[in-house]
Amino acid sequence: MRQMKDSCSSISKLLEKYFDQEVTDKERLLVEGHLQDCPACRDALTSMEEVRTLIKIPIEKAAQKEDFPWVWQKIEREIRSQEKRAWWQSLRSWLDLSPLLKKKVWIPAVATVVVLLFITAQVIFKKTPSYSETSVVEYVESETNNVMVYDLEKAKVTVIWLFEEPEKEPAAI
């Protein structure tokens, strides 16, 4: 009986490994030989199986209800990445922002874009003076001579003419 108890204590260490199918062939033969003669260890093994069944059923039920969308998305993405795709398909996939839309990362991104739009709109839509085709000359000045401005509208020519005096000939002596 003592020998059996000793054997039980050493087998019980192997029993969990045996239950998980992690024992070597030698250990498996040893455990199976012992189980034939030891009702206590058989009961212990039965208890393990019952516990596993108790745990397994609710987990499987819960797993059936849950479709793990992220897992499937990752799996599908990995499968797609294995396939050889056309460049435009790759580009479309790369630009697919649907995962981003589910996260809150778009909040700072949209805020940045709005700020930039506001800044650039100031520059792009800055009120520019409306120029008339007739106002070609903004100003003209000469401290030494008279100046005339003349527009030839039909030919789209503007003339700025400086009335410069001819060079004076040196006086004959």
Place this chain on the structure above:
Amino acid sequence: MVIRGTGEGTRRNMRRIALLLIVFFIFSFLPLSMASAQVQVRLRAIHASDAGSGVDPSLRDLHKELGSLFSFTSYRLMREETLNLSLNQPASISSREGRIILETTLVGLHRGVAEVKIRVVREGSEILNTQVRLFPGRTVLVGGPRHTRGGVVIYALHANF
């Protein structure tokens, strides 16, 4: 069971956001960079006089206007330059004798309008100072300064957009 996003996925998303922001920046600031672009101005120096007759063949496009505006008998192209004007960067051409210098400075560039400041300097003294708006298809003639060999100098300016 806990499913967490991987670091690779987060990095990929960050890369996407970064690229989109870069593209947005480029398109946002494109008008700014265009606004600071150069403008090409075709500049011709013409010697108009009553010595001889005829119009230089290279002034064929201005022949009609020169004939209707002025009473000179001869128009000869002395010099032709295409200046790439940048904002507030003066560019000048001088007559062969170097006595007259025409200095042009781009002071503004709006949609289809280049504002150009023009100075005519004779022997270091400014004789004319003006600012004009160059529109597409419009020519500005600045004339009147005396030429050393008689007649006058006429500068024809035309902007290429």
